Amino acid sequence: MRIAIIGCGSIAATHAQCLKKLSGLDLVAFADIKPERAIAFAEKYGGNAYASMEELLAQETVDAIHICTPHYLHTPMAVYGLTHGVHVFMEKPPVISREQLRELKEAVKTSERQLGLCFQNRYNPGVIKAKELLASGKAGKIKGARGIVTWSRTKPYYTESGWRGSLEMEGGGALINQSIHTLDLMHYLINDKAVKVDAVIGNHHLKGIIEVEDMMSAYVTYPEAVGCFYATTAYSANPAPLIELDCENMTIRIEELNITCFHKNGETEHIQLVGKPGYGKSYWGAGHEDCILDFYDSIKANRRFSLDLDTMESTILLMLGAYESARTGQEIKLL
Numbered sequence: 001m002r003i004a005i006i007g008c009g010s011i012a013a014t015h016a017q018c019l020k021k022l023s024g025l026d027l028v029a030f031a032d033i034k035p036e037r038a039i040a041f042a043e044k045y046g047g048n049a050y051a052s053m054e055e056l057l058a059q060e061t062v063d064a065i066h067i068c069t070p071h072y073l074h075t076p077m078a079v080y081g082l083t084h085g086v087h088v089f090m091e092k093p094p095v096i097s098r099e100q101l102r103e104l105k106e107a108v109k110t111s112e113r114q115l116g117l118c119f120q121n122r123y124n125p126g127v128i129k130a131k132e133l134l135a136s137g138k139a140g141k142i143k144g145a146r147g148i149v150t151w152s153r154t155k156p157y158y159t160e161s162g163w164r165g166s167l168e169m170e171g172g173g174a175l176i177n178q179s180i181h182t183l184d185l186m187h188y189l190i191n192d193k194a195v196k197v198d199a200v201i202g203n204h205h206l207k208g209i210i211e212v213e214d215m216m217s218a219y220v221t222y223p224e225a226v227g228c229f230y231a232t233t234a235y236s237a238n239p240a241p242l243i244e245l246d247c248e249n250m251t252i253r254i255e256e257l258n259i260t261c262f263h264k265n266g267e268t269e270h271i272q273l274v275g276k277p278g279y280g281k282s283y284w285g286a287g288h289e290d291c292i293l294d295f296y297d298s299i300k301a302n303r304r305f306s307l308d309l310d311t312m313e314s315t316i317l318l319m320l321g322a323y324e325s326a327r328t329g330q331e332i333k334l335l
Ligand SMILES: NC(=O)c1ccc[n+]([C@@H]2O[C@H](COP(=O)([O-])OP(=O)(O)OC[C@H]3O[C@@H](n4cnc5c(N)ncnc54)[C@H](O)[C@@H]3O)[C@@H](O)[C@H]2O)c1
Pocket: 006, 007, 008, 009, 010, 011, 012, 031, 032, 033, 034, 037, 051, 052, 053, 068, 069, 070, 071, 073, 091, 092, 093, 118, 120, 161, 177, 284
């Protein structure tokens, strides 16, 4: 399969390295509005460079594109790709508004190509293990959960990017950019069926510098469980996000490859998992390769990729609901 990458910034290098490693995939072209970036990728990985996605798709025959651009461009670029006959694998977040979600759903409905969403942390060994523990019934029902992300993002991270920190281009801050994975994992591990969300946002350390939040606290309610979610990018370091599930028979704490089960009889069980080496920043996790491989295996086998818009819609609605709640001061019903 012939593949192109659109947007040649930080995360694009991770996609390029994964694609170069996987067999049967031929990385043939790159586009970036900063042409020197597309040229640098073409020189490093081989292929042709373009100054826009439209030009690339007009000149090249490709089977799929990877969208690695700023958030506000994800939906329009994915719609363009799907309506121009290519499969689309897109970085998170797939949308930044309900209007974009409607547009993307419409494009998916009318296209014969697949749309894959890069929620690579669902392939983390800790998440897979926790899902197994829950499915085995040993843990019992989930009564509550918490997901906590405390990371550091300083002024240059926002001001030097040209898009981060702008509500119009980033669509939000700590939640939509850094912590969407942890919200998604908490939601996925509980059961995907949040009933309502009540959230607040704030900005503690980059007030007046960025328009978006550097802190969100969201209280999410499920039919049989409550979950709380906290995210901030105003911390001094980037520790592993914590996801904890308070179950009938044990509390399961997941911190990347470390799982601790606090049994109700007082025993503590540590499970140390082994992960693959990742590409790029360690806090991105090492799931890109598995996620990308699964996407192309699904296309080759003509089966639906598991992380498509249908599967991920409830996470997207939870994220949009949390922002709406923070904006309006109201609890937002999700089901
Ligand atoms: N899955 C993850 O864990 C993860 C990690 C990091 C980033 N991301 C996501 O990846 C995306 C990109 O983030 P980044 O950190 O690489 O940003 P970045 O700013 O480093 O790169 C974005 C690139 O897109 C280019 N671009 C902008 N407008 C364009 C256009 N119209 N056409 C073509 N290229 C254009 C920019 O010039 C830049 O080179 C974001 O959505 C981000 O949330 C995901």
